[in-house]
Amino acid sequence: MNEVTSEKRMATQITSAERRIEKVIPTTMRAVVYRGVNDMRVETVPVPAIGPGELLIRIATCGICGTDLKKIHSGSHSAPRIFGHEMAGTIAAVGAGVTDYAVGDRVMTFHHVPCGKCYYCRKQTPAQCPLYKKTGVTAGFDPSGGGFAEYIRVMDFVVANRGVVRIPDGVPFEQAAFVEPVNTVLKGVKLLNLAPDDTVLVIGQGPIGLMHAVLASRIGAKVLTSDLYPERHAIAAKFGLQHPIHAGTENVVERVLAETEGRGADAVVLAVGGTALVRTAMDAARPGGKVMLFAQTQHGEVTIDPAAVCVDEKTLLGSYSSSFPILDEVTDLVFDGYRNGFDLTQLISHRFSIEDAVPAIEVASHPKADSMKIMIEPVPGAGVE
Numbered sequence: 001m002n003e004v005t006s007e008k009r010m011a012t013q014i015t016s017a018e019r020r021i022e023k024v025i026p027t028t029m030r031a032v033v034y035r036g037v038n039d040m041r042v043e044t045v046p047v048p049a050i051g052p053g054e055l056l057i058r059i060a061t062c063g064i065c066g067t068d069l070k071k072i073h074s075g076s077h078s079a080p081r082i083f084g085h086e087m088a089g090t091i092a093a094v095g096a097g098v099t100d101y102a103v104g105d106r107v108m109t110f111h112h113v114p115c116g117k118c119y120y121c122r123k124q125t126p127a128q129c130p131l132y133k134k135t136g137v138t139a140g141f142d143p144s145g146g147g148f149a150e151y152i153r154v155m156d157f158v159v160a161n162r163g164v165v166r167i168p169d170g171v172p173f174e175q176a177a178f179v180e181p182v183n184t185v186l187k188g189v190k191l192l193n194l195a196p197d198d199t200v201l202v203i204g205q206g207p208i209g210l211m212h213a214v215l216a217s218r219i220g221a222k223v224l225t226s227d228l229y230p231e232r233h234a235i236a237a238k239f240g241l242q243h244p245i246h247a248g249t250e251n252v253v254e255r256v257l258a259e260t261e262g263r264g265a266d267a268v269v270l271a272v273g274g275t276a277l278v279r280t281a282m283d284a285a286r287p288g289g290k291v292m293l294f295a296q297t298q299h300g301e302v303t304i305d306p307a308a309v310c311v312d313e314k315t316l317l318g319s320y321s322s323s324f325p326i327l328d329e330v331t332d333l334v335f336d337g338y339r340n341g342f343d344l345t346q347l348i349s350h351r352f353s354i355e356d357a358v359p360a361i362e363v364a365s366h367p368k369a370d371s372m373k374i375m376i377e378p379v380p381g382a383g384v385e
Contacts, residue, residue: 061383084147196220
């Protein structure tokens with residue numbers, strides 16, 4: 001009797017172990033390692049080990065974000081690191097105590113989560129939360145996202161705080177990888193408090209600018225989109241954006257004034273990095289209008305007319321990173337949108353294997369007319385599953 005009980009217990013343990021480990025997970029993997037300013041190398045590194053409450057995810061796809069590029073080019077972070085945070089994949093192993101997720105689940109993951117309780121969370125600025133500033137996903141070395149690798153370790157505080165989101169059947173990994181950037185964009189759009197009769201100018205029609213424009217247009221606002229490349233305006237048109245400004249041949253401010261009976265835009269979103277266009281954005285806003293800096297993540301200086309803020313009552317504000325209170329709205333938007341006019345995979349212009357990740361970063365670092373969102377996929381084609 002005891003032998004039978006023992007055999008049953010052993011069989012149960014084996015079955016449980018099989019459920020919690022996808023297959024024989026390799027001990028090493030390929031990853032893109034940051035070794036210093038502009039020094040990226042594809043290397044073989046250990047697959048990260050996980051502990052209680054943690055997950056191991058096999059990456060299907062990871063987008064290259066502008067913030068990744070700024071870190072690579074500026075040297076703002078110590079080396080070595082493995083960057084990448086717009087990621088989706090399949091759970092390969094779960095740590096002890098994890099009950100809400102299982103091996104084989106298709107998921108996307110955030111690399112930051114807020115605590116929801118501190119002063120900054122209570123004041124609706126979760127990106128300033130001390131926990132949020134702690135990166136909780138790694139492929140090795142100091143935690144930095146890790147999506148430019150075959151496997152990532154998701155730490156317990158990310159797992160426990162809604163940082164891992166299941167992907168519905170029928171939604172490809174590539175669409176799901178946009179959950180994080182769409183969250184950041186929707187947070188910014190909400191801060192603008194737009195009305196249906198507003199006119200909005202979005203400067204820059206890369207993936208982030210285009211998403212700002214689409215979400216603003218869904219509120220009912222008239223959206224003017226400014227970019228140097230006609231090819232990007234053609235992509236924007238596929239999302240219903242019908243008021244392009246060709247910044248290479250048109251005066252952006254004059255065109256905005258012409259479209260608004262001389263007033264200027266109710267809101268301007270600057271979705272291009274650097275500070276060169278801050279004055280243009282301010283000049284394009286109407287008295288009492290708002291200017292949002294969305295891509296200005298590097299410290300520096302810029303000259304503005306203080307009377308534009310005081311006398312003209314223009315508001316200059318910023319928005320950074322994501323907001324978890326709107327997560328359910330974001331996931332509905334991205335997952336349902338794949339079938340209902342918000343197919344973000346249309347923004348993907350290039351897909352690279354991990355072995356070709358260094359050229360991928362070069363393409364992303366030097367945008368051209370034919371480049372939009374660049375994806376790194378450890379297994380070619382896995383992102384479209």
